[in-house]
Amino acid sequence: MSGKIITISREFGSGGRFIGEEVAKKLGFSYYDKNIIHKIAEKSGMSVDFIEENAELSPRKGLFSYAFIGRDKTGKSVEDIVYEAQRKVILEIAEKGDCVIVGRNANYILREFPNTINVFIHGNMPEKVKRICKIHNLNEKQAEIMIHDIDKRRKTNYQFYTDQKWGAASNYTLSLNSSQLGYEKCMELIMNCLK
């Protein structure tokens, strides 16, 4: 029997990961984001580096090149194998009890789970650019390019594996604009949903 699960999907630079981590701390929930890469690597037989590069952002070069990359004897591409391993790891985590999971299409993977709150955090471009400039030591132009690139890859990955539109309100229990509400208020609203 699973506990309470909060999944966080987010635009790059919106502070979604930070908000998810703080909510987990405040609630005493287990927290998962990039730290599940080792588990995915183990389950898929791929290297940690490969997972880091591909697990959330594949298919990297678009769907055209996707058709031509390596496949195993069952016809599965390496990206499908990584995705399947990721899916299994997330299902195992969800069985363990109260947790916050950031990214990795967890809202879709756990769609049959009870007691799941799916959150989407988004923000306004000026605030997102400011945050990314600071964290990654970039100028505004570079930050904007990075935001567009990462979100495009997240979107492609999400739509490829879920057949849903990334960022459509209907995929989530709760969607929040962190630029307008502030990070603290976002945490408060997410925690209020559990009460």
Place this chain on the structure above:
Amino acid sequence: MSGKIITISREFGSGGRFIGEEVAKKLGFSYYDKNIIHKIAEKSGMSVDFIEENAELSPRKGLFSYAFIGRDKTGKSVEDIVYEAQRKVILEIAEKGDCVIVGRNANYILREFPNTINVFIHGNMPEKVKRICKIHNLNEKQAEIMIHDIDKRRKTNYQFYTDQKWGAASNYTLSLNSSQLGYEKCMELIMNCLK
């Protein structure tokens, strides 16, 4: 100087109008939905019946027929005139002070206003069907058709006049699934945003 404004956009059957009206009561805010039709009629010179039929759901017959309907000597269609009157009425309302406005692309029309919380209420099909069956005394099949038809027209209207995607989380401060959260919790979360 305007007060606090809450705009509510909603999927048909999600209870968004009800939630908005209750929030207005609880906060002591003015409440506007269909009741602004008389003001729009006055400002546009059109009949109340015509506004009721067209103000939120135009262009009714799709964009193809839209190109061929009547236009005045400035080249504006009657639908554009209604929309412009509606826009002016909403701007006037917003200037008056604290209020809740349901529908009518108010989130977009008031995008430059400070102190505005834009809410999108959506829900799961079984709960929406149940609500519409009850309110409109329909069977499930009829309710489903009605939901698809009304939301399709709202979507077309929204996208035509705003160039934004209807139901995209990024258009709103806060998007809520009323089937999962319940109406009371939705009201609580919206009011929490104002604190």
